Amino acid sequence: MSRPAHARRLDIYVAFAFAAADVLLEIDKDGQVLFAVGAARALLGWPARVLSGMRLDDLIAPADHGRAAAALATMARGERVRNSSVSLRKQDGSVSPGLLSGYRSPDDSTHLLVVLGHSSCSCAPLERRLAQSGLLDQDSFQARTRHLLDQDSSDAPYVLTMIDLPEIPRLRQQAGTEQTESMVAAIGAYLRDHSIGGDTAGQFNDTTYGLVHDSNLVRDDISAAINDIARQTVPDGPPMLAKTHSITLDVADASPEEAAAALTHAVTGFINDGGGGTLAALSADLQPRMSDAMTRMRALRRLIERGDFHMVFQPIVDLWTNTIQHMECLVRLGDSDATPFDTVTFAESMGLAGQFDLAVCERMFAMMRQGPASDPALKFAINLSGRTLTSPDSTSRLRRLLDGAADLRGRVSFEITESAAMGELAAVNALLQEIRAKGFPVCLDDFGAGAAAFHYLRELKVDHVKIDGLYIKNALRSGESVSFIKAIVGLCAELGISTTAECVEDPETANLLKLLKVKRGQGWYFGKPFRPAHMAAADTKTPWVTAQTSWRNGLLCFVPPDGNLGRLGAPSSR
Structure with a gap:
């Protein structure tokens, strides 16, 4: 005996719940809802039974009707749509972020099976888009692709198509900025509508x-x-012949995080290096670049995990008293004492900055609780990348x-490095205030x-500013x-922020900085980076004594080359 149609339909919906969806819909070719089941009230504010007879557009914010229509057209062709980002319109008129997925019904080719689900803010990456095209920037493209791969259960490989529009500069000159921007916006909308989930297109x-x-x-x-x-958008402009090249993303042996990060690293590296100037060159070069990036990424992960x-x-020396206000903690890899700038930059580009920074924090906290760094008179500054402060996992x-x-309050401070520019400054500032409130x-x-520009001081409330060494090195020669x-010192004084000068290499520069009312200095004049000497566990002072440092009045102090210690340990007058 055959089962009734509604039972077969429920079986379809159960089988279709691949995305742990909240609302499952069957709609006809005109977008009208024929059947609905699921937690519609929680997602949309309506009970599921009320949705039958409504149109899908009634459940989607008007700004995303075009994206939803493109998704339905894709389903009607027999293709699956997975996690297209849309804004859902609730019964009370409010809007919330959601995901739309679906495919053509296997029982009736004129019907579509559609999933509407939550878009979790804790899981979905933050998005930064370029103003003209509306497409994701590099960081957001990487984050979105990683999120997509992490959620995908399909065995079918994705395809990356690179599009080159070399005539855009000439078009901007001939047709003007307004028409060119209109064209770029339309191209951006097309790419978004045809990307996986509506969000894997970048510029x-x-x-x-x-x-x-x-x-x-x-x-x-x-x-x-x-x-x-x-x-259509620039009818009188020069011909715009798009050059395209597609590459199948064969990353079966990589984790989603590795694949997405390696993809972005490889493409942007190719572009930044010149890459031979053709998309065909990218096709030949991409896979080796991705393989190299994943090899380096895995090696860096192992280094972090082993604590190697x-x-x-x-x-960092008080210019007025010669006391060492604190020590900056700098990382060296393996047995080398060379600066790991390239490794740190690579870690940032591959999304590993947070893991690296937090491993350093844990190491320093352990050293400050047991060992030579445990002396209560010693204070330390630990570096945090701007990317660490914008990663939900890292900030948690x-x-x-x-x-x-x-137990370490008052002895630890954090320096926010700018090798990676920070976005979402309001969110970063909120986190910084939490850190400061904890001491x-x-x-x-x-x-x-x-x-790092002056507007950062408007957006971020901090305690200290470290003036870039380029200005300090040129101070004696450049007005x-x-x-x-x-200007920096004056502004910081008005804001109640203290200043430190980097790259102080000689006493003349140190004296000039005092005249300019800079509070502290750092550089080879005060001492190169060093490892504290190995001593008995109970001795927390001797390891920090060098040719340029000495303990006086219970404080570690800088010893100038002339031996004039000045008012060591006296309170700063500035």
């Missing part, structure tokens, strides 16, 4: 775009669509670590270099550098 520079899609979409169709968009690094320390671990470090001061490192230092 790498002014003329090069990337799209991760399934194998049903072919690059010739992408080229034709972009050429049509150019003709050691700490060296460089003094950091909070837990600091919650268990009440750990915060310093903004390399101020004046790269991404402009002196003016810049004066």
Whole structure:
């Protein structure tokens, strides 16, 4: 005896719940809901029974109707849509982030089976988009791709299509900025609508775009669509012939995190290196670059897990009293004393900065509780990458670590490094205020270099600023550098922020900085990074004595070359 149709339909829905969905819908070719089941009230505010007869557009915010329509068209062609980001419209009129998935019904080719589900803020990555195209920037593209691969259960490989539009600069000159931006926005909308989940399309520079899609979409169709968009939006402009090249992402042996990070690292590395100037060159070069990136990533993971690094320390000296205010903790890999700048930069680009930073924190906290760093008179500054402060996993671990470090309050501060520019400054500032409230001061490192600009002091409330060494090195020769230092010191004084100068190499520079009212100095004049000497466990003072340091009045102090110790241990007058 055959089972009734509604029983077969329920079987379909049960089998279809691959995404742990909240609401399962069957809709017809016109987008009308024929059947609904699931926790619709929790997701949308309506009970499931009320959804029958409504249109899918009634459940989607108007701004995402185009994206939803593109997803339905994809399903109607027999292709599966997985986790397309949409804004869901609730019964009370409010909007919340959601995911749309689905495919064509196996029983009726005119019907579609659609899933509406939650988009968890704790799991979905933060997104930063470029203003003109609306496409993800490099970091967000990597995070979104990693999130996609982590959730995907399909055995079918994804495809990366790179799109090169070399005529954009000429078009901007001939047709003007307004028309060009209109075209770029339309191209961005097309790429988003045809990417996996609507969010795996990125822009790498002014003329090069990337799209991760399934194998049903072919690059010739992408080229034709972009050429049509150019003709429609800029009819009088020069021909816009899109150059495309597709690469199957064969990363079966990699974890989702490794695959996504290696992909982004390989593509951006290719572009930054010049890459031979052609997409064909990228096709030949991409897989070796990805393999190399994954090999380096796994090696770095092993290094972090084994703790195969050691700490060296460089003094930060009060210019007015010669007391060593604290030591900056610097990482060295293996047995080498060379700076690991390339490794740290690679860790940031591959999403490993947080793991590295937190491993250093744990090592230092252990040293400060037992061993030569446990002397209560010693204070230390630990570096945190800007990327660490924008990673949900890393920030959660950091909070837990600091919650268990009440015994180190007043002895630990954090320097926020700018080798990776920070986004989401409001969220970063909220975290910094949590850190400060727990008793750990915060310093903004390399101020004046790269991404660190004056607006950071408006967005981030910190205790200290470290002036970039470029201005300090030139201070004795450049009036402009002196003016810049004066401006920083004056602004910081108004904001109640103390200043430290990097790269102080001689007594003349140190004296000039005092005249400019800089509070502290760091550099080879005060001492190179060093490892404390190995002594008996109970001796916490001798290991820190060098040719340039000495204990006086219970404080570790800098010993100038002339031996004039000055008012060692006296309170600073500035």
